[in-house]
Amino acid sequence: xxxxxxxxxxxxxxxxxxxxxxxxxxxxxxxxxxxxxxxxxxxxxxxxxxxxxxxxxxxxxxxxxxxxxxxxxxxxxxxxxxxxxxxxxxxxxxxxxxxxxxxxxxxxxxxxxxxxxxxxxxxxxxxxxxxxxxxxxxxxxxxxxxxxxxxxxxxxxxxxxxxxxxxxxxxxxxxxxxxxxxxxxxxxxxxxxxxxxxxxxxxxxxxxxxxxxxxxxxxxxxxxxxxxxxxxxxxxxxxxxxxxxxxxxxxxxxx
Amino acid sequence: xxxxxxxxxxxxxxxxxxxxxxxxxxxxxxxxxxxxxxxxxxxxxxxxxxxxxxxxxxxxxxxxxxxxxxxxxxxxxxxxxxxxxxxxxxxxxxxxxxxxxxxxxxxxxxxxxxxxxxxxxxxxxxxxxxxxxxxxxxxxxxxxxxxxxxxxxxxxxxxxxxxxxxxxxxxxxxxxxxxxxxxxxxxxxxxxxxxxxxxxxxxxxxxxxxxxxxxxxxxxxxxxxxxxxxxxxxxxxxxxxxxxxxxxxxxxxxx
Numbered sequence: 001x002x003x004x005x006x007x008x009x010x011x012x013x014x015x016x017x018x019x020x021x022x023x024x025x026x027x028x029x030x031x032x033x034x035x036x037x038x039x040x041x042x043x044x045x046x047x048x049x050x051x052x053x054x055x056x057x058x059x060x061x062x063x064x065x066x067x068x069x070x071x072x073x074x075x076x077x078x079x080x081x082x083x084x085x086x087x088x089x090x091x092x093x094x095x096x097x098x099x100x101x102x103x104x105x106x107x108x109x110x111x112x113x114x115x116x117x118x119x120x121x122x123x124x125x126x127x128x129x130x131x132x133x134x135x136x137x138x139x140x141x142x143x144x145x146x147x148x149x150x151x152x153x154x155x156x157x158x159x160x161x162x163x164x165x166x167x168x169x170x171x172x173x174x175x176x177x178x179x180x181x182x183x184x185x186x187x188x189x190x191x192x193x194x195x196x197x198x199x200x201x202x203x204x205x206x207x208x209x210x211x212x213x214x215x216x217x218x219x220x221x222x223x224x225x226x227x228x229x230x231x232x233x234x235x236x237x238x239x240x241x242x243x244x245x246x247x248x249x250x251x252x253x254x255x
Numbered sequence: 256x257x258x259x260x261x262x263x264x265x266x267x268x269x270x271x272x273x274x275x276x277x278x279x280x281x282x283x284x285x286x287x288x289x290x291x292x293x294x295x296x297x298x299x300x301x302x303x304x305x306x307x308x309x310x311x312x313x314x315x316x317x318x319x320x321x322x323x324x325x326x327x328x329x330x331x332x333x334x335x336x337x338x339x340x341x342x343x344x345x346x347x348x349x350x351x352x353x354x355x356x357x358x359x360x361x362x363x364x365x366x367x368x369x370x371x372x373x374x375x376x377x378x379x380x381x382x383x384x385x386x387x388x389x390x391x392x393x394x395x396x397x398x399x400x401x402x403x404x405x406x407x408x409x410x411x412x413x414x415x416x417x418x419x420x421x422x423x424x425x426x427x428x429x430x431x432x433x434x435x436x437x438x439x440x441x442x443x444x445x446x447x448x449x450x451x452x453x454x455x456x457x458x459x460x461x462x463x464x465x466x467x468x469x470x471x472x473x474x475x476x477x478x479x480x481x482x483x484x485x486x487x488x489x490x491x492x493x494x495x496x497x498x499x500x501x502x503x504x505x506x507x508x509x510x
Binding site for chain 1: 258342349411417455497498
């Protein structure tokens with residue numbers, strides 16, 4: 001597998017035709033059928049006019065109250081609440097919410113780095129649709145199927161540090177189900193769903209440091225399966241999740 | 256970045272000198288100073304005699320009770336409890352525990368695939384030490400610093416599918432702290448700890464499918480920082496974790 005940055009993307013502005021720009025660069029750089037393009041959420045959001053000037057926001061009473069508790073700007077808290085289904089955890093200045101898309105992350109994924117002063121950047125409204133638009137243009141430019149993954153950096157429960165994950169997927173299967181395959185001892189495998197879209201997103205994270213300026217990364221020579229895609233497969237349903245809801249610990253302390 | 260499987264590792268048996276085998280293959284295959292080796296937990300555990308025959312285990316009363324509830328074999332439950340500090344969640348046949356190392360994962364990381372019938376494989380006792388032993392031998396063989404990461408596949412809170420993560424780290428910094436760097440607008444970055452060891456582990460997951468037989472993957476042309484390593488940096492302290500302990504949801508449902 002080769003992981004390489006797609007060079008040449010200019011600074012993106014609201015309304016730019018990002019799919020066309022990425023498709024053109026892909027043709028030049030030699031992106032091939034079967035490759036996967038990882039696209040940083042930031043450029044997608046910028047192109048899709050998701051940059052918001054904080055001074056333009058009138059915070060709700062709820063936002064004012066939560067701003068007091070968290071020490072965050074009321075306008076930012078208002079946007080976080082607007083972008084979320086619910087706030088899952090609040091401690092000090094930390095707000096972990098479930099976005100309308102179903103992502104569980106800090107501050108509804110709203111980011112203030114690499115944007116003009118006084119502005120913040122919201123996640124794309126429908127990152128799967130963003131991925132599909134890029135996918136269609138790039139596939140057409142290179143003459144064959146590619147996979148496209150929109151990525152963002154998330155914190156994790158239990159583990160420190162941020163990791164790049166998939167928030168939109170097009171043109172490929174996001175989770176490979178190995179159940180039914182035989183292991184090397186000839187026994188049938190169970191419980192081996194491989195989150196390949198997140199593995200690829202994490203690879204791209206090697207190039208997508210916040211100060212790096214790399215917004216599109218290509219993975220070549222990787223085996224993916226053709227499919228419409230969709231990030232929904234990667235999101236655990238609340239009723240199957242043992243941690244979001246405040247389930248009590250099992251209460252078994254071991255010897 | 257190039258991600259490539261290290262070819263030629265034979266089936267590993269208890270007591271094998273795995274560091275020497277990997278070092279020899281690394282020299283042959285052209286592993287270079289600065290590369291990172293990702294080594295699947297499975298071969299480390301096998302070499303370190305962590306294969307256990309279930310019939311040799313006498314389950315405790317607690318294990319018998321929990322086996323009844325979960326439908327798992329009592330001997331397996333006994334081992335899961337022995338390898339854990341506590342059981343964090345139990346639902347149906349699912350047991351999420353915190354291992355003695357501090358990893359939060361299903362079944363204390365104990366695996367029954369790719370091992371002889373009637374046996375299971377425990378995690379290495381000290382995966383950082385395992386990584387250091389491999390690191391020292393490979394560094395010596397290639398004549399310069401390498402990074403070594405022992406990896407395992409974990410499920411995640413909130414997201415479906417398994418992803419390869421670091422459970423032991425040597426020779427490199429596991430989390431890169433970008434705080435204090437400037438973003439492209441010239442403002443100081445905050446909250447940008449990059450879990451590079453987990454990103455690299457996820458890359459290796461592209462080759463380490465359960466049926467693939469690939470146990471060692473090399474990442475070349477990747478920028479890491481020299482350090483003793485240690486997976487502890489990647490583990491969030493319980494008091495800083497908002498999800499393990501059954502914290503109540505913040506109770507804010509958004510409009």
